Amino acid sequence: MSSTNINLDELEREYNELTADIEEVRNKRDERNQITKDLISMIKSLNKKIKQHLQKASEFKEKRDMFNELVQRAKNNRITTQIALEQLRKRLNEIKEKYKDIKPINRAQKIKIKKLKSAVRAKSMEIQTKPDLTLDDEDRLIKEIEELEIKLGDLTQGSQARIEYSKVISQFPQYRSQLRNFHEQVLVNSEESQKNHEAMLKEYGQVDQIREKIAALERELNENRKIADDFHSRLIGLYRRRDDLRNQIDVAQRKFRRRKKRERANVALLKRRIAKERLERGEKLDFIEFRLLFEKRELGSFS
Incomplete structure (x- = not known):
């Protein structure tokens, strides 16, 4: 076997091996590209979840x-109510200070006050209903009424203190009720605020966890892209080597065909020479030998 034939066989064997390598590297590159697509899809899905969690966090x-x-x-209203209560307490102290020298009305005084009021009403009625009163009688009754009212005023100072005191005291329940109500509003709304705050933090926590996952996936994505790029670069190199081998094979095949053509021509020439020598010796030629000489018009001189 000639060296040209051996070289061509080696080139074709190397070409086939290279084609197998190309298929293997291309499959690995395509696998990495698919992994890249899957990772990108996962990252997009996680980013979508982040938007959902951020929307919930915003709502909370x-x-x-x-x-x-x-x-x-509620706190402001509570402060306002507390100030009002302090003002009421201050007013109570003022009333106590105002009437501190007045003794409380006892039972006997209450009876006397009642009698004095009754006497005032009676004398007032007498003035209004008796048509035969003289001017002197009327002046006398008016003077008696004035004296009774002076006595009544002296006795009812303690009663007036109680009226003023009771008027202030009666306002305390309303303010205390408002104070309890505002305090309850502070507690209830603070609890609701805390619940929503914790829910918001939970959503932000979910976002942080997802971002950590995305960061890990992005690192994996970058590494995978590098590997895919390496496989792609190797594939390009293999394609170039195979193209170069194909050119070498084409050149070798052309050389092989030219050599074969020359070999066939040399064989035909040798066979014609042998046939011509046999013809010159007068030997009988076979069909192939006859055709070789006939094609080259070398039968004329022996006809």
């Missing part, structure tokens, strides 16, 4: 802020 934050406003409003 809005509710938290609303409850915080209610808490602040």
Whole structure:
């Protein structure tokens, strides 16, 4: 076997091996490209989840802020009510100070006050109903009424103190009820605010966890892309080597065909020479030998 034939066989064997390598590297590159697509899809899906969690966090934050406003409003109202209560206490102290020298009305004084009021009403009625009163009688009755009212005024100072005191005291339950109500609003709305705040933080926590996953996937994605790029670069190199081998094979095949053609021509020439020598010796030619000489028009001189 000639060296040209051996070289061509080696080139074809190397070409086939290279084609197998190309298939293997291309499959690995395609696998990495598919992994890249899958990773990108996962990252997009996680980013979508982040948007959902951020939307929920925003909603919880809005509710938290609303409850915080209610808490602040209730606190302000509570302070206003506390100030009003302090003012009432101050007013009570003022009343106590005003009437500190007046003794409380006892039972006997209450009876006397009642009698004095009754006497005042009676004398007033007498003035209004008796048509035969003289001017002197009327002046006398008016003077008696004035004296009774002076006595009544002296006796009822303690009663007036109680009236003023009771008027102030009666306002305390309403303010205390308001104070309890505002305090309850602070507690309830603070609790709701805290719930929404914790829910908001939970959503942000989910976002942080997902971002960590995305960061890990992005690192994996970058590494995978590098590997895919390496396989692609190797594939390009293998394609170039195979193209070069194909060119070498084409050149070798052309050389092989030219050599074969020359070999066939040399064989034909040798056979013609042998046939011509046999013809010159007068030997009988076979069909192939006859055709070789006939094609080259070398039978004329022996006809």
